[in-house]
Amino acid sequence: KAGVTQTPRYLIKTRGQQVTLSCSPISGHRSVSWYQQTPGQGLQFLFEYFSETQRNKGNFPGRFSGRQFSNSRSEMNVSTLELGDSALYLCASSSGQGAPDTQYFGPGTRLTVL
Amino acid sequence: QKEVEQNSGPLSVPEGAIASLNCTYSDRGSQSFFWYRQYSGKSPELIMFIYSNGDKEDGRFTAQLNKASQYVSLLIRDSQPSDSATYLCAVNAPDGQNFVFGPGTRLSVLP
Numbered sequence: 001k002a003g004v005t006q007t008p009r010y011l012i013k014t015r016g017q018q019v020t021l022s023c024s025p026i027s028g029h030r031s032v033s034w035y036q037q038t039p040g041q042g043l044q045f046l047f048e049y050f051s052e053t054q055r056n057k058g059n060f061p062g063r064f065s066g067r068q069f070s071n072s073r074s075e076m077n078v079s080t081l082e083l084g085d086s087a088l089y090l091c092a093s094s095s096g097q098g099a100p101d102t103q104y105f106g107p108g109t110r111l112t113v114l
Numbered sequence: 115q116k117e118v119e120q121n122s123g124p125l126s127v128p129e130g131a132i133a134s135l136n137c138t139y140s141d142r143g144s145q146s147f148f149w150y151r152q153y154s155g156k157s158p159e160l161i162m163f164i165y166s167n168g169d170k171e172d173g174r175f176t177a178q179l180n181k182a183s184q185y186v187s188l189l190i191r192d193s194q195p196s197d198s199a200t201y202l203c204a205v206n207a208p209d210g211q212n213f214v215f216g217p218g219t220r221l222s223v224l225p
Binding site for chain 2: 033035042043045048056088090092099100101102103104105106107108
């Protein structure tokens with residue numbers, strides 16, 4: 001089975017711009033979770049989508065949004081970028097059901113905001 | 115507020131020694147527990163999970179779970195320099211719909 005893929009792998013934007021990141025989960029997985037990772041804050045949970053519905057949400061401002069398509073692919077959007085949004089953005093896929101529901105990570109998108 | 119705590123390290127051990135990584139969690143109803151390894155600049159990769167009290171072994175790795183003490187640990191036997199990484203503990207909420215990660219422990223295995 002192919003793993004989790006994320007595009008693009010690297011992105012450079014300037015303050016005020018917006019960005020869209022994409023994540024394709026493992027085949028058959030219906031849950032996609034997004035995380036932000038910075039050296040100071042560790043892995044911070046953004047949100048989780050399951051069957052096209054946001055099921056869980058972390059404590060991030062509304063500038064961070066996401067969606068999931070019928071094929072389980074997910075996109076994350078950040079509007080009005082700030083310098084502090086520079087981070088590694090990781091998505092993780094899982095079946096979304098049962099326990100343990102193991103998450104598998106993609107390679108991440110490294111976003112730099114100038 | 116669900117919390118997962120780990121010593122940030124760095125934890126330094128000599129090559130061939132046993133490395134012991136610890137994690138505590140606050141939600142007593144948590145059911146499943148995961149250990150991930152993350153090399154610098156890379157994404158986390160799953161090492162193993164555990165959901166029953168006791169020990170679970172997989173090669174050089176042993177996960178230990180004590181739900182009464184809300185404590186989970188990872189032992190790495192015969193540590194190698196290639197084990198040098200950050201180890202993340204993650205806890206799956208009772209409803210199975212939420213993961214909470216600890217801050218990670220940085221392990222350094224010295225040749």
